[in-house]
Amino acid sequence: SDSDAEGLPKAPEQLPTNGGVVKIQGLPYSATEEDVIQFFAGLDIAEDGVTLVFDRKGRSTGIAYVEFTSQEMAAQALEKHRETMGSSITQHCVHVRGLPFCASGQDIVNFFSPLQLAKICIEYGPDGRASGEADVYFTCHEDAVLAMSRDKACIGERYIELFLNSPTARND
Numbered sequence: 001s002d003s004d005a006e007g008l009p010k011a012p013e014q015l016p017t018n019g020g021v022v023k024i025q026g027l028p029y030s031a032t033e034e035d036v037i038q039f040f041a042g043l044d045i046a047e048d049g050v051t052l053v054f055d056r057k058g059r060s061t062g063i064a065y066v067e068f069t070s071q072e073m074a075a076q077a078l079e080k081h082r083e084t085m086g087s088s089i090t091q092h093c094v095h096v097r098g099l100p101f102c103a104s105g106q107d108i109v110n111f112f113s114p115l116q117l118a119k120i121c122i123e124y125g126p127d128g129r130a131s132g133e134a135d136v137y138f139t140c141h142e143d144a145v146l147a148m149s150r151d152k153a154c155i156g157e158r159y160i161e162l163f164l165n166s167p168t169a170r171n172d
Contacts, residue, residue, distance in 0.1 A: 019046050020074025022066050026167055027052075028085065029060040029095050029135060030121070036064055039085045043077055044069040059133075062165050084167045092118075092144040092166040096134045098158050108136060111155055115143050141166045 024036070033050040049067035054060055068074040084091050096108070105120045119137040124130055138144045144166040151162040 019049075020068050020071040020077075022068065022074050022077045024064050024066060025062060026165060027060070027062045027064055028091075028093055029062055029165060031060070031062075031064070031085065035085060036066060039083075040066065040077055040080070043073050045073075062163075082167065092138040092141050093164075094136045094138070094144050094147045095163040095165055096136055097132065097161040097163070099130070099132045099134060099160065100156050100158050101130045101132055103130070103134075103155060107155060108134060111150060111153070111160065112136065112147050115147055135165075138166075 027036070031052070033052060036050045036052075037045060046067040046069050049069075051065045051067075052060065053063040053065070066077065068077060099108075099122075103122070105122065108120050108122075109117055115138065117136055118139045120134060121137075122130060122134045123132075136147070138147060144164060148162055148164050150160065152159050154160065
């Protein structure tokens with residue numbers, strides 16, 4: 001259910017009728033409209049045709065809707081199913097929520113031990129304060145899945161929520 005999501009058309013009659021709309025899932029939480037446009041380079045996207053979906057707190061859900069200028073363009077876009085956005089080896093991400101505000105990168109490494117992490121991105125607000133969230137990248141999907149076994153475990157007094165965001169993850 002997308003009832004928690006904002007930025008979606010409210011009723012079917014608001015969906016465009018001349019082009020084709022493709023729903024994409026499993027986007028990196030940090031993905032921008034420009035990232036989506038670059039991913040579909042060579043295909044004609046309608047003006048203002050990328051809608052990223054955010055939850056009520058303004059956090060990315062990893063979902064977007066892309067409106068193409070024709071049904072044919074949308075069909076070509078579907079051929080990119082299971083392709084990976086970007087070219088970095090650190091594409092298998094687990095989004096972490098609920099971190100103590102003083103958590104360090106080493107605390108996150110220890111939390112996921114013995115798994116090998118490829119990259120950690122701790123989120124900070126415009127005021128320079130930690131948000132309590134981070135994206136942790138693994139070199140393969142299997143490690144990202146193994147990391148999910150730590151969902152609801154604690155760092156100090158805080159329980160940690162984990163969200164899998166890996167290209168080969170199924171989001172049905």
